[in-house]
Each structure stands twice: as C-alpha cells, then as structure tokens.
Amino acid sequence: MNTSYQYPRPALTVDCVVFGIGASDAATRKLQVLLIQRDLPPFKNAWALPGGFVRINESLDQAAARELREETGLSKVYLEQFHTFGDPQRDPREHVVSVAHFALVNLFDHKVLAATDARDADWFDADQTPKLAFDHQLILTSAWQRLQQAVRQRPIGFELLPREFTLTQLQQLYEVILNQSLDKRNFRKKLLAMELLIDTQRKQTGVAHRAAKLYRFDRTKYQRLQKAGFHFEL
Amino acid sequence: MNTSYQYPRPALTVDCVVFGIGASDAATRKLQVLLIQRDLPPFKNAWALPGGFVRINESLDQAAARELREETGLSKVYLEQFHTFGDPQRDPREHVVSVAHFALVNLFDHKVLAATDARDADWFDADQTPKLAFDHQLILTSAWQRLQQAVRQRPIGFELLPREFTLTQLQQLYEVILNQSLDKRNFRKKLLAMELLIDTQRKQTGVAHRAAKLYRFDRTKYQRLQKAGFHFEL
DNA sequence: CCAAAAGTGTTTGAGCTACACCCATGG
DNA sequence: CCATGGGTGTAGCTCAAACACTTTTGG
The missing domain is CATH 1.10.10.10 (Winged helix-like DNA-binding domain superfamily/Winged helix DNA-binding domain)
Known part of the structure; x- marks a missing residue:
C-alpha cells in the first residue's frame, strides 16, 4: 500500500436497489423496485437507482441510508451491501465506483410512500423496468439474485411484511x-x-x-x- | 445522484486475503494466509494484507490482481471480491474505503513463492497471525467466513490444488x-x-x-x- | 348458501450419517 | 513384513416432495 496521495482518485458512490412487495392488490404478485427519474445529465430523464456520492467521514451504510432518505423519503429500512461495481466505463463522465446495497421496504406500513417528497420516484415490477441509466440494469439483476440467496439463508424476508x-x-x-x-x-x-x-x-x-x-x-x-x-x- | 465533483473524496483501495494450503508438510494442516510487512507508517513494521490504491481507469479486479503481483509476485490466481469496508476510522490518516477480495493460491505449483521479489511477504496460519495493521484482522476473519460459505456452494476449492x-x-x-x-x-x-x-x-x-x-x-x-x-x- | 381462502396428515423415496475392515505399496 | 494411507458397502433414519379435502367467514 503506497502513500499515493498524489494520484487522482475514482469517485465513490452508493446505490440502493429498493425492493418491496405490493401491499393492497393481491393480484400484483410481482416483486417491486423503487426507481427515481434523473433530472440532470447524463441519462437525463432516464430512470435510475437511488444513490449518490459517499461523503468524507461517512460509513457506507450511512451514505446509503442518507441517499435513500434524501431521494425517496424512506428511512429505517433494512439495508445490506452486496457488491461493489467498479468498471471504469460504467459512468460516461469519469471513473465512478459504486457500492451497491439492497433495501427491503415494508409497503404495508409505509403505505403509498411516494407521497413524501419524491415526486420523481415510482415503483416498477422488478422484471419489467424501463431502460435504466448507467449499469443499473446489471446492478438490479445482481441484487435480485443476491436477495434470492439471502432470503433462503437468513430470515430477512420479514422486513418486507408488517x-x-x-x-x-x-x-x-x-x-x-x-x-x-x-x-x-x-x-x-x-x-x-x-x-x-x-x-x-x-x-x-x-x-x-x-x-x-x-x-x-x-x-x-x-x-x-x-x-x-x-x-x-x- | 448529484454532480458533486467539488466534494472531497474518500480514497479507494483494494485488499487481498490470499489463502493457500500447505503443500509438502502433511502435518501443517492449517489454512495459510499471505501477509506482507509494512515498511512505511502508519503501522510501520506491522504485518498487513497486500493491497493498494485503485487507479483511474482500472477495474477493481484489475487493481487487486496488479497489487497482488506487485507486492507478492503472484499472478493468475483466483480472485473474488467479497465485501467493501468503509468505516471512516479504519485508516488513521484519512477516510479510505477498501474493496476486499479473497485469493486462492495453489501452493503445490507456486512452490516456495516467497522467493520472487517479496522479501517482506510470508505465510502464516490463518488463525494465528500476528497483530495486523488497520482493520485487517476483521477483513481476514470475514474473508475466511465467506470462503467457507463459497467453498460449499461452488467448486472453487480446486483452485488450491494442482x-x-x-x-x-x-x-x-x-x-x-x-x-x-x-x-x-x-x-x-x-x-x-x-x-x-x-x-x-x-x-x-x-x-x-x-x-x-x-x-x-x-x-x-x-x-x-x-x-x-x-x-x-x- | 356460495365464494374464497385457511388450515391440516400421510406416504414415499432420496440422500445423509455412522461405522470397520482389507488392500497396495515402499522401505 | 511392517507401517502407512488407499479404497470400499450397508443399514437406519431424517427430511423433502407430492398430494386433496374440510373448515371458517363475509357477503
């Protein structure tokens, strides 16, 4: 480990794949995912995972929780880091490394949710999302796989229920x-x-x-x- | 996701937990881990996991493989990212986030290995290491747990054998x-x-x-x- | 009384566990 | 011929899978 303070650094972000289960409609038997619509380039107007830059002196979990709160109004949800995506080309602007988390939200209690401040947030069937910004489709697919694994081995499914x-x-x-x-x-x-x-x-x-x-x-x-x-x- | 280019960024590193199985001595029935001795502060002279800063336009896997080569002479080993450690206090100098990997080395073929250029590298019993720098004890413990899980679910154990x-x-x-x-x-x-x-x-x-x-x-x-x-x- | 979902047992087969002795080889 | 590890089978048991009807309740 060199003391390479002089080298330029990749940027560091967190992204959250927020999963929920349809509450009221017993027909909507699809896993839901929460997306936000970008209002800035690149990928302006495209749908994307909530996320953002990690601040100095903030842990990864804190950063994920903060971004989730800021962008979707959600707080106190179950959050778990699952993979870090570091392909230099994943962001067209520059090298951005993202620590991806999945989040589990109880839609029975958080009711409609999108009524918070997140005018640009909405729920989609996890297997039928619109085209996503960056490599977020890859992150979403990967999150679902990890969730399937996790839910079999640990009792975290309960986080999605009242x-x-x-x-x-x-x-x-x-x-x-x-x-x-x-x-x-x-x-x-x-x-x-x-x-x-x-x-x-x-x-x-x-x-x-x-x-x-x-x-x-x-x-x-x-x-x-x-x-x-x-x-x-x- | 803001365009917060102006914010200071945490530094980004990769660390590698290199595991191997004792080749010759059938008695050394202990999982081995490769450590390097630091020659710079902080933790000067302490033993640590090989690792270092991620460069711009380099993927995480590339960075891990490069650091491993530079610091231990090992190449073409099995590498798998398993967790990212981001506690702001984990490095006393500044906020450094590290993407941890575990590596599996076939000690039957790579024979003595430490004879490369890594004068300061050595193998230790994974459960009896000296005090390690930074949070590397935590990373090592975590790596072993993940390896136990991985080795049961995927045929990666073979990477440790000829x-x-x-x-x-x-x-x-x-x-x-x-x-x-x-x-x-x-x-x-x-x-x-x-x-x-x-x-x-x-x-x-x-x-x-x-x-x-x-x-x-x-x-x-x-x-x-x-x-x-x-x-x-x- | 009808529709809708809740609740409940048994049989069968696959696969895991536990366990001990003979075999081949080199020295 | 001895020491060292290599190689093999079976019985019992546990647990997963398959499968259909009765009960409760509100409308």
Missing part, C-alpha cells in the same frame, strides 16, 4: 422473490417447525373469507439460536 | 477450510456422485504406501450442468 402477518402473506413473499410457487402444506410445516413464529392469538380482519392467524417473527429467539449454531434455511 | 489431485488431498482441503473433520467414505461418495471428477488413470508417485488415484476437476462439464440449473453443494 410486524404481524399471515402465513399466506409470508409464502407469497417467498414465491414472489424466488419466482416460483411453493407447496402450502410443506411451507407451513417447515416454517412452523423452526419455532421462530409467535402465534399472536389474533386474526386477520376485513377479509371476505375465513380469517387467518397472525404471527410475529421471534427475533430474540432467532438471535439466541443463531449463536448456538442454528442456521435458518429456506 | 490440476491433478487425490481425493484425500481434496478432503483435507475442505477439512482445513471448514475447520472440521469429514467422513472419508461419505465425502468420496458425494464427490464422485456429482460426476465432475475425471479419473486420469494415473497414480500418485513418490509415496511410501499405496498410491492414490489422481483426478481432475471437469470445468467444462460443470459449466454445462450449471447452465442447466445444477447447483454444486458441499
């Missing part, structure tokens, strides 16, 4: 992210066998059919088990 | 990386069942006991199967 949820909601979440259908009985058996879901003794309301039980994820217990070597799987 | 190897060598490799012993019969059954090892019809030489069969990993077949949805596991 605190209390039904097993069907949970199953649909997995189906949407993994892009495959799952067997209802086997899914429930497996999840309940982990004993990480707390039966709240409460029921779904406002549905025109038999109301489902509501569960909560037991974070505390998970952390305890994890330390004892337990490994969440699918 | 082109032709015995099943015992392969098993010991997994045992050293995963830090646990494996059942000989079950291990062989599983690996051979994948049908990704080619029996070279040749035998180990120069050993004072029954000579073991030599195998090669069938990369071509693996790539074919992979495209068809096959997933390497353990």
